[in-house]
């Protein structure tokens with residue numbers, strides 16, 4: 001059965017026309033799905049009974065079940081959702097001073113094999129559909145009653161490896177008649193799939209692009225992130241510069257600091273050289289120690305020195321608050337635990 005949440009508004013209009021209905025019915029359905037957030041066709045009371053019946057015969061609503069939910073002392077909530085085919089995905093809700101931010105998964109597992117990531121070692125199963133990405137946001141809003149204002153594609157999976165579905169999900173999330181979250185409040189993270197960065201630049205969606213950089217030379221980056229063997233730092237930085245030129249958007253670079261690996265002042269100096277003159281922001285992340293992981297967290301003293309060096313040399317850098325550390329909120333960790341049971 002088709003998932004009704006897999007369609008953009010224009011696609012849903014076509015679907016309705018194929019059912020012999022007027023296209024405006026699609027706008028009504030969109031409203032019920034994304035504004036009212038109903039869980040059944042039955043509740044769409046301005047549609048005729050016969051249309052509601054037809055819809056329930058043709059489409060599923062893809063309502064996720066919550067398998068587990070953990071809440072940290074700082075208010076971070078982590079969900080393990082049953083995606084209705086026997087697989088599970090993680091979604092995290094975080095509270096910042098500027099509002100609620102949801103971190104969604106884009107795939108079940110990940111092919112990229114970053115050495116510091118809890119998803120590594122979990123087999124890649126499949127990419128999520130657009131509707132399954134959107135449903136994470138709806139299910140969390142239904143559960144908490146909160147209005148989510150920001151969305152980051154930083155959960156399990158490489159978003160640009162599931163390009164078409166992620167773009168479609170963004171169009172549904174961003175649509176004024178859909179979830180109506182502004183593109184500037186949507187952030188897409190990538191480990192560095194260079195050709196897809198060029199594709200994203202052409203989409204005319206002014207979302208924030210976030211690059212998982214984590215190292216400043218190819219030897220070190222390839223040892224942390226195998227994707228660097230395919231698209232090295234030079235190609236990645238060139239793609240970022242071209243992205244900024246095409247979109248006029250600032251890029252955010254993620255840099256996870258690991259003790260005695262990439263956290264000394266030499267690394268900071270190389271980072272300054274690499275990003276000098278770019279419209280960029282560096283997000284420093286105290287790396288999460290994962291079971292059997294090769295890296296441990298940098299000291300607070302080193303993290304602060306690193307940030308200060310960047311800021312003193314013209315690169316805007318902030319340290320990301322560690323949210324949900326008492327519930328293993330780093331991507332992949334909850335799913336990894338559940339797989340062990």
Ligand code: SF4
Pocket residue numbers: 110111112113114117118119120155156157158191331
């Ligand atoms: S950090 Fe992201 S891209 Fe890398 S393995 Fe983990 S989920 Fe995949």
